[in-house]
Amino acid sequence: MIEANNLNKSFGKLKALNNVSITTGAGQSIALIGPNGCGKTTFIKSILGMVVPDSGTIKIKNQNIKANWAYRSLIGYMPQIGRYPDNMKIGQVIDMLTDIRQNTIAIDEDLINAFSLKKLYNKRMGTLSGGTMQKVSASIAFLFKPEILILDEPTAGLDPISSEALKEKIQAEKQNGKLFLITSHILSELDELSTHIVYMQDGTIMLYKTMEELKSTTGENRLSRAIAHLMAKTAQ
Amino acid sequence: MKKIVKYILLDILRNKIILAYTAILFVVTFSVFSLEDNSQKGMLTLLNLVLFIVPLVSIIFSTIYIYNSSEFIELLVSQPLRRKSIWLSLFIGISGALSLAFIIGAGVPLLIYNHSVTAFMMVANGILISVIFAAIAMVAAVSTRDKAKGIGWAILLWLYFSLVFDGLILFLLFQFSDYPLEKIMIFVSALNPIDLGRILILLKMDVSALMGYTGAVFKEFYGTQLGLIISFSVMLLWVIIPLLYSLRIFNRKDL
Numbered sequence: 001m002i003e004a005n006n007l008n009k010s011f012g013k014l015k016a017l018n019n020v021s022i023t024t025g026a027g028q029s030i031a032l033i034g035p036n037g038c039g040k041t042t043f044i045k046s047i048l049g050m051v052v053p054d055s056g057t058i059k060i061k062n063q064n065i066k067a068n069w070a071y072r073s074l075i076g077y078m079p080q081i082g083r084y085p086d087n088m089k090i091g092q093v094i095d096m097l098t099d100i101r102q103n104t105i106a107i108d109e110d111l112i113n114a115f116s117l118k119k120l121y122n123k124r125m126g127t128l129s130g131g132t133m134q135k136v137s138a139s140i141a142f143l144f145k146p147e148i149l150i151l152d153e154p155t156a157g158l159d160p161i162s163s164e165a166l167k168e169k170i171q172a173e174k175q176n177g178k179l180f181l182i183t184s185h186i187l188s189e190l191d192e193l194s195t196h197i198v199y200m201q202d203g204t205i206m207l208y209k210t211m212e213e214l215k216s217t218t219g220e221n222r223l224s225r226a227i228a229h230l231m232a233k234t235a236q
Numbered sequence: 237m238k239k240i241v242k243y244i245l246l247d248i249l250r251n252k253i254i255l256a257y258t259a260i261l262f263v264v265t266f267s268v269f270s271l272e273d274n275s276q277k278g279m280l281t282l283l284n285l286v287l288f289i290v291p292l293v294s295i296i297f298s299t300i301y302i303y304n305s306s307e308f309i310e311l312l313v314s315q316p317l318r319r320k321s322i323w324l325s326l327f328i329g330i331s332g333a334l335s336l337a338f339i340i341g342a343g344v345p346l347l348i349y350n351h352s353v354t355a356f357m358m359v360a361n362g363i364l365i366s367v368i369f370a371a372i373a374m375v376a377a378v379s380t381r382d383k384a385k386g387i388g389w390a391i392l393l394w395l396y397f398s399l400v401f402d403g404l405i406l407f408l409l410f411q412f413s414d415y416p417l418e419k420i421m422i423f424v425s426a427l428n429p430i431d432l433g434r435i436l437i438l439l440k441m442d443v444s445a446l447m448g449y450t451g452a453v454f455k456e457f458y459g460t461q462l463g464l465i466i467s468f469s470v471m472l473l474w475v476i477i478p479l480l481y482s483l484r485i486f487n488r489k490d491l
Contacts, residue, residue, distance in 0.1 A: 011490075048314050051490040073316035083307035087247070093311075099239055100315055
């Protein structure tokens with residue numbers, strides 16, 4: 001569903017994306033891993049059209065996303081650090097987005113209920129803690145039943161119960177054939193959530209394999225071990 | 237697009253600074269007219285205040301508001317919306333709120349005391365100036381990520397339009413006083429929306445005699461129907477050009 005071709009992006013001297021190409025399909029759950037500053041967020045933001053690549057194309061469902069905007073209704077995005085207008089209330093943000101989307105499909109309130117956000121609807125975004133903000137971001141990402149879900153460090157800052165609820169939701173939606181793109185530094189969590197692994201370093205994709213392939217080639221049965229194995233090999 | 241404008245307008249109209257701005261304009265306009273028994277004189281005082289305060293408040297408020305909306309803009313950009321409609325909605329929201337503040341604060345008391353053509357011109361002028369400086373603020377705010385730099389630029393632009401530009405004109409006039417500059421002055425005055433506004437009002441008030449021979453040339457040009465149309469079109473260009481320029485930058489900007 002997402003097809004990226006030779007993406008390049010530089011921020012001044014820093015090359016954030018260097019000839020990134022990848023093809024993904026429905027039902028996959030892709031774990032995007034790599035050291036800090038390797039271009040994960042830039043890649044995600046280019047898919048969303050928030051960052052405009054210097055060259056290369058991205059196609060979503062065979063539509064080029066350049067100068068296109070309608071495709072974003074297919075995507076639910078949970079940012080690494082949610083940024084919302086400080087003086088809007090949680091309820092207002094959700095109402096506004098529903099209002100803008102004009103979705104004909106009923107909205108998905110599973111996460112709102114799981115996090116019991118309705119009790120907090122009158123709180124202003126500026127007063128929320130980091131974890132609550134993450135809960136709002138997660139609920140918004142799933143709200144419109146998108147086909148593609150992009151989650152940037154979804155469980156960072158969530159308490160264990162909420163993080164479990166979110167993981168359950170991801171598992172459930174995975175069964176529904178949604179495409180997931182998840183970045184995280186917690187490898188044990190990706191182990192259970194993902195079917196494919198993409199490893200990025202210095203703006204290039206070093207590896208793109210299914211979980212089984214990775215585990216069998218490295219001879220390790222835990223993702224963290226397999227990745228450590230791999231990093232040690234690239235370091236040599 | 238209408239929905240985004242609605243959210244932005246509601247947000248700005250709740251803003252205490254806009255309410256204070258409206259109140260100050262209201263008090264100032266009322267007191268100017270109650271101090272002077274001649275409403276013409278009151279208009280002149282008001283004109284100078286309007287041409288000083290309105291651009292300042294418009295440009296600074298708009299710049300800060302756009303910077304503070306960066307989260308809101310980011311949220312909207314990840315939604316299925318055109319960047320163009322996000323940016324234009326922001327502009328319509330801000331300039332609409334500023335115009336509304338001007339109409340309520342200065343327009344209403346002005347029209348109560350004086351309902352001549354000049355008064356209507358003044359209200360139209362104030363609205364245009366508000367909108368123009370909101371458009372210029374869009375350029376200042378989109379050009380740099382650094383808030384302090386952006387606001388600094390906004391202040392410098394205001395200083396340029398309200399003080400430096402006139403200084404430069406005076407300098408040129410004195411330097412080239414041997415040459416007939418009157419016709420050129422008509423063109424030069426179009427380069428500054430504040431000056432353009434001032435000339436239009438002064439000509440309507442029949443005090444153009446004070447401006448000497450240049451005033452006569454101005455009257456000959458701006459006093460006619462055609463001159464009026466041209467000058468209003470130039471002011472509209474002052475809205476459209478900065479707005480389109482800022483939109484161009486915003487369309488390619490990384491958020």
